Amino acid sequence: MSSTFHSQVPEIRRWAANQAPVRPEGEFVVYWMTANRRPTFNFSLQRAVEWSQHLKKPLLILEALRRAYPWACQRFHRWAMDGMEDQQKFFASEAVTYYPYLEPAHGDGKGLLESLAERACLVVGDHFPCFFLPQMVARTAERLGVCLELVDSNGLLPLKAAPKTFARAVDFRRYLQKALKPHLLQMPQFNPLKSVELPRLPQELPEYQRWKPGVQFELGDLPGPGPVQERGGFMRADQLVTRFLSERLARYELRSEPSQAVASGFSPYLHWGHLSSHQIFQELIDQEDFQVENWRVQTPGSKEGAWGMSPNAESFLDELITWRELGYNMCHREPDYDRYESLPEWARQSLEEHAGDERPQLYTLQQLEQARTYDEIWNAAQRQLRRDGTIHNYLRMLWGKKILEWSRSPRQALEHMIELNNKYSLDGRNPNSYSGIFWCLGRYDRAWFERDIFGKIRYMSSDSTRRKFKLDGYLTRYGPEPGE
Template sequence: MASLKPKNASGAVLLSKLTKDVFIKNISEARAAEGDIEHFCFNKSRLRVVSKTDDLKKNSKGIIYLMSRDCRVEDNWAVLYSQKLALQNKLPLHICVLTKEFNCLYPTKRHLHFALEGFKEIQKECEVKKIGFHFLKANVKDFVKIVEDNQIGAVVLDFDPLKKPVEWRNYLKDNLDKNVALIEVDAHNIVPAWLASEKQEVMAKTIRPKITKQLPEYLTGFPEVCKHNYQGKLDTDKKLKNVDDVYDFYKPLYDVEIVKWAKPGAEGAYNTLLSFMQERLQYYGISSNDPSKNHTSNLSPWIRFGHIAAQRVALEVKSVEKNCKEQVDKYLEELIVRRELAENYCFYNSNYDNINGAAEWARKTLLDHKSDKRVYTYTRDQFEKALTHDEMWNAATLQLVQEGKIHGYMRMYWCKKILEWTKTPEEAIEIGLWLNDTFSLDGTCPNGFVGVMWSICCVHDQGWGEREIFGKIRFMVDYSLKRKFNMEAYCARFGRSIGKTSAKKGVKRKAK
């Protein structure tokens, strides 16, 4: 195992002295330095025109940004483009959220709480910026009528490669007035997904040079969202007065308890980013794979919910590369190349959530070994309650249930064991995705889908030596974990002292 002492220890000391006030001040000054948004040269390759026209119709009375994935005001290319378009045409800007489409976005109380607390921050920011913020008791069908009734000239959408958001986009394309401009902006990726590659990439080494080549153009600063000069009402009876009103009619599918370690919203994201840079970045790539140590960024929930831009994280981490370049490079590889590889997979492969999304060789080897004898088999309920024979696996599940996350290295082991202990690879994918999407704060996103598909179907991986059940799929064993890491400490933290109590809780199904 690598030495735990960072090679750039002096740089780590300098980072530890970075205060929150200085950190936020530096970000604000960087935004101001980019200039006025109305005159900012927006890179239009970040957007795609979905409708037949991108011209605003005559007598338009407003612009709407339909927020669904990138839920923040600052550092959001979709907000910036929407405001620029509105200012150029001297129109009001409205940010709308469709709460009747929350099932696929926020399936549990844990997810819903994290999202709503973030929306409360957005509402306050919009009040300061004089931008309309509307929490609507509406779905995409209702939204079409709202657009028509208010003579909206353009609707800006978040890019999202997953099936349901693609359905929303296609519905709006087919049902909005043909004179309404419908525009999709990729504010989630640094290099827009459609430009990072024109096809599904095989693995990281094939997409890395394509992304790296384009970073000088796209890894840029953000201008600040300005106070909006043009005001106007959005007339509809679908408005909710308060964000919390959504609790009155929307009940999540599963009653999973909220987590307390992660404060939702942009402020929580900045605090976590700062603590990562101060305390953990110096160990990244050295001991960040060790489950018994907290040396990861912990930023995935905020990136998944859109409370912080991956591009902002990259800019801030890159700004200190002279202090610990090796660690910064390793982290940016994960944040940019690996994360955008997952986006690429879901963008180009509609079977990202089932065995048909695997490469032909991987699908064949899994099916060839489908009838192999399993020493252990468990039901979804047993998996959920951490009732397996493997204490390390149980500890990982208990971490998932309690904290809404699993250490990245453990998640690989955890998911591969689901394949080993289920009757079929199809069942393993289904259970792995259900557990991840139900309990993990960063579930229901491309990273989550690819994490499960990599573990079970070797997506973005290669074939290995053949064995029972796994075929040529990469295998992981418990004794290797014990040899590499202090698994006694990990299991003591999650699987012994509080594991038994938490394991019995599970989730309460929504009453039919």
């Protein structure tokens, strides 16, 4: 049987990660779900379904969660398990076998994928350009005796489409306005399993003996931070899309106000793959009555008027597409995206010129972590991070800038920002974690006026934040807890 067939998943979004063959005589197709942890608007799932149909073999979806990885904690595991519970419900009525696996102890999961791959026709996997995932996937690809095909379902622009690493949002925006349209006409299917008939696997797989399937495990011996109140999973993400489009988008211009709940709250769901930017885009253009086929950019290079939609929709899309995918472009192309040396030269030079400037205040990582600074706005933002696993967007910038001001060196500031952001944020360990953190040190920005410590890096202060916004509600909400 031929291994080429007409596919609805664009070629630019898929590639083989190893040289091993597709084995049509295998027992089933495996979709190894590591990043797009959702059943809808998912090019990887769509591709795996296509393979199963082409080879007339059952489809097995493996969603596994390691016990240990950098910053693994109760908070992130609870969030991932919420997602697995949703998927178990969803896939129960579909023509596939969903195999959720939670590693009871570090290392227990070793060999599971390899065991399945020995009997598989091929493995389809997710490409995610950040954190430990690219290295994990590359190492696994070498070990498998069967083809591992990777699929990029990260954003509206396929990662391989961009011809270079963009150093400024304005250039990336201009590029998107020229290049994005054909990709918007190739959307993933809402539910690639809808009306699909596939052969089924037996109820029990031999692997179940050693690697017991399940969506719940004891969080007890995992370190903190503990779970947040909000729930993860694609079903909750779906509700938030509806809420955002019906209640919040019309006031999105107020998103910098800490007391206004108008931002979408999508980033943790986007990070965990519980939500796709394709879905958000599709629902938004339906609401705005926008036709991609008729899209003509009115004012090239500008964010206003880029789409001919309402101003709020345009500024939201600029965040969701230009800013979000700018970070993915960087991580996909630059292996040192998380290193200090990847900062633009002007920024490094300027920061180094001011490395010896006296810091009026220095805080240790522990003091920062415990929100023990003199600055009540900063402390409130840090408490929001600890409690909710997120920080209000505007305050997140201030949060990073103050860490630069209060650290012995810019390198130490970078280390502290990465540690705190990735330890507590549900959306941490993502390309946009590095965009945001490095932005505080000059990435994607221009040189400003010279000042102490910051050099030419853009400065932000708590005093001007206090003058700009009404903060009382926010400061009360994230005030110290009894005993703090």
